Amino acid sequence: THIQPDTTGDPDIDSVTFDWTLLDNARDIAAAHGKKLGVSIAWGRTAPRWLYLKGAYKFQVDPADNELNNAGFDMPLPWDPVYRSYLFSFIDAFAARYDNDPTITYVVITGFQQRVENRLVNMIDASVAITDAVTSNSGAFGKVTSNSAKFLTRAGASTIVGKTIFDNSPGDNDVSVFREGTVVCDPATTPGCPAAPTDTTVYLSKQVFVSAGNVTANIEEWIIGQGDEWKLNQQAIAQGYDDKPPLKDEVLFEKTWSPYYPDVTSGFASTRAYVPAVQIIMDKWETAFVHTPVLLTGQIPFSDANPWGVKTEGTVKQYLDRKPLGGYMVASLYALCPGDYTGVRQVHTKPKGDQWIYALNKDEVYRDAVCADGSAIPPFGPQRAHDIAQGSWEKGDSFMEGYYPDMATEDPAMKAAWLEERARFSAPVPTATPTPTPASVFANISTRLVVGSGDNVGIGGFIVTGTQSKKVIVRAIGPSLPLPGVMANPTLSLFDTSGTLLASNDDWRSTQEAEILASGIPPAINKESAIVATLPASANGLAYTAIISGTDNTTGIGVVEVYDLDASADSRLANISTRGQVGEGDGVLIGGLIVVGSDPQNVIVRALGPSLGEAGLTGALSDPVLELRDGNGDLLASNDNWRETQEAAITAAGLPPASDLEAAIVATLPGSPGGIGYTAIVRGVNGTTGVALVEVYGLAP
Known part of the structure; x- marks a missing residue:
């Protein structure tokens, strides 16, 4: 059933109001009879029609591929930021209502397929009937011509060359158009192949049967505007994803890729779009459901005939396997x-489900x-x-x-x-036997801010404490953020305590591509930046600074973030402090952190402004207001002037702000083995703007 109304005529529909009646009824009936429920939520082809009126990209699915009853011929794509924003609002509401419900034992997660168990595009792209096909033989070669259909030319999609073409016309073999094993040929690679295909003619490297009358030829996948996998890849290319073959060690694919498919040279953009998009959506499900297992099903995006699509299955599974409540539901029993x-x-350490096949x-x-x-x-x-x-x-x-x-x-x-x-x-x-859980630590720290030029670039600081060096990835994100006014091309620089430049990056694939891919969290867009570095630590902490700016002094909303890539090292990320412009609306300053571990983490969060001005910074925020929220967006605490609420606790922490107009909050934040996210939001009183500093310090228990 649809949780939200499905309409195409009302662009002002309230898309965050949900009717849970039917699901509540099912739960209540199950509970009354001592039963349990597993819940699967379907998006994709069954997504509400109003989603496209809100600006989500509409991917047109080949009508011949429609195996879903009462489903549309279009669907959103998992890497579309508008789609994800509405999907995430649903996930938050769904988790708020049903996470930890004793009757609901697991949730099958989705948001990146046509439906719960389907693929992003159909398992086998259905053939397209061409009723005016004209076939002819030319020695060892044949050709098919059609005025009603446009064939992909060699220049348009090289993946069709050398692929087997088949005909599933009804009737006996004597009315088939193609001989068994017929393949598309290319004069540049196939000796004796006729001239290159035109829009209306495709050449075949084996003879076709010449059939009298009006022949119906079913051509798989290679018709412009009909081949779903090809169309999907073209859309990903248009969004800036690379179509080149993968590196040997690229984490989107198995490391044995290159030797097995040396002749496949394109068709990879959709996979590069799909994998990070799926990871982002899985992160959202897993963060929202902190008590209820979330199970993955239908994780192969493309057909079995698409080798680079099948190769993504292992990558997606491995990513979910990092999550404490992440598991699989497979049809293999x-x-x-x-x-x-x-x-x-x-014995499994993660939830696992099975569906019997027959x-x-x-x-x-x-x-x-x-x-x-x-x-x-x-x-x-x-x-x-x-x-x-x-x-x-x-x-x-x-x-x-x-x-x-x-x-x-x-x-x-x-x-x-x-x-x-x-x-x-x-x-x-x-x-x-469980692995001992270390004391809670910050596994990821990040800040979203308005990045300006000159003195108003984004400056993120963090401290590494401990006895061993810490391997981290620092990222500067912009184009992939689901917001208006984001940075188009962020650059990133990393400095040590003395101000010495350690590394810089503009587009993440330009310098450390292999290392960034191996981290498992490459940026989603090529124009975003990232640096992998192993940073020395000390018992008292060594400070590092990451600066995010725009190429050619461009501006916009961006995120600077640091991820811990080696939780086993005897060191940790101790705090984050980010200086940036505080604007209105989406332009507020947002600091984020994830607490990993079974123990709660004591923190002090500060929002500074006036003291920056006293130190000589022009345009400082005159009166910051601070909010601390959990991963569901629920308000945990707020403060305007720090002495008003927790003066004693803030003073005891040893980090009171210098100005009484600045804000601070002391809190104890629960952690979990898979991590719990929190955000600190800095605004100006009465909508005022200016440069501010948001800081999060870890305190001793």
Whole structure:
């Protein structure tokens, strides 16, 4: 059911008002009967139509590919910032209502496919019927001509050259248009191939059958305006994503990529757009749901025939595996024959779910027609319920999903079998020995600000304390922010305590591309900047400064952020202090941090302005106001003038602001193994503007 109304006629629809009635009813019914729910939320093809009126990009899906009933022929794309902003508002509201609900045991996350279990584009791009196809032979080569369709030329999409083309016209082989194994040829690479294809003609390196009458040729994927994978890649190219083949060690792909596909030279832009977009959306789900497991399904974006698309599956899974409540729901479950039981259950540290592939009345549910010991598979009945459950139990599944008729049976013997299995699955499960959780630390610190020119560039400072060097990635983000007025091309410079330049970067692929990719968190847009560095630490802390500015003195909203890439080192990010322009609306100054660990973290957050002016800075904010919010955006504390609320605690922390008009908050922030995010927002009293400093210091317990 739609949680929000779906309309195409009202551009002023309230897109953050949700009707939870049906989901609440389902939960209440389940709870009344002692049942549990797993909830899957679908976006993509079923996204509300008003989303496009709000400015989201509308990707037109080939009507021939539409396998969804009552779904539109268009969908948003996961890297579109407008789409993500509305998706994220929904995730926040959904989590606020249902996270930690005892009846809802897991949530299948989505937002980057056509629907819950679909791919971003269809598993196999459906063929396009060309009813006016004219076929002819030319010696060892043939050609197909059509006035109603435009074929991709070699210059337009080199990926079609050398690919097999097929014809699934109805009838016997004598009416087929193409011989088996026919491929598109290129005169530059295929000896004897005729002239290059035109818009209306494609040449084939094997003969085509000449058929009388009006031939219907079904050409897969290569029609301009019809091939979804090609169109998707073109859209990603237009958004600035690289289409070049991956580096050997690029984290978007397996390291064995290059030797296996040396002749594939394009089609990579959509993957480069997809992977970081999926990671951002998964981060949002995992941050919002701090109690309820979030499971991934349908993580392969493209068809199995698209090798670079399939290669992204492992990358996406590995990213989710870092999350404490992140897991997988896959359709891979088969029944085990009684003689094949091992009695050994796998142990997983993360949630895992399985869907069985066939209904229990299908013999294919056992994968083979006979059992491994040579005996016949059991007939349909209670034994099959035990056998499918045994397969799930031995795989160590936390959750098991099956076909509704199998689970809703009224057969007394089947019901007894399911009750028996329910009791078995409810028994305590052995767990892996947990890794000791260190004291809570800042895993990521970031600030969003208006970046000006001259003295008004963005200046982010942080301190590294400890006995070992700390490996970090520092990023300057702009174009990928889902906001108006963002920086078009941020540059980044990193300085040490003495002011010595350690490194600088304009476009992140220009200097440390391999290292940045290996970090797992490359910027989403090539024009954004990043630096990977291993920074010395000391017991009292060594300070570093990151400066974000615009190429050619351009300005706009940007983010400077630091990520800890080596949590095992005996050092940590101790605090952040960022100086920037405080404006109105989206131009406020926002400092962010993530607290990782099982222990709470004591902090003091400060917003300074007047003391900057007293130190000689012109245009300082005269009276800053400070807010501290949690990851859901809920207000934890606020302060205008620091002496008004927590004067004793702020003074005891040893960091009272110099001016009484400046703001400060002392707080104890809970952490978690996967991290909990917080933001500090600096505004000016009565909408005033100016340069301010936002700081977050970690305090001793």
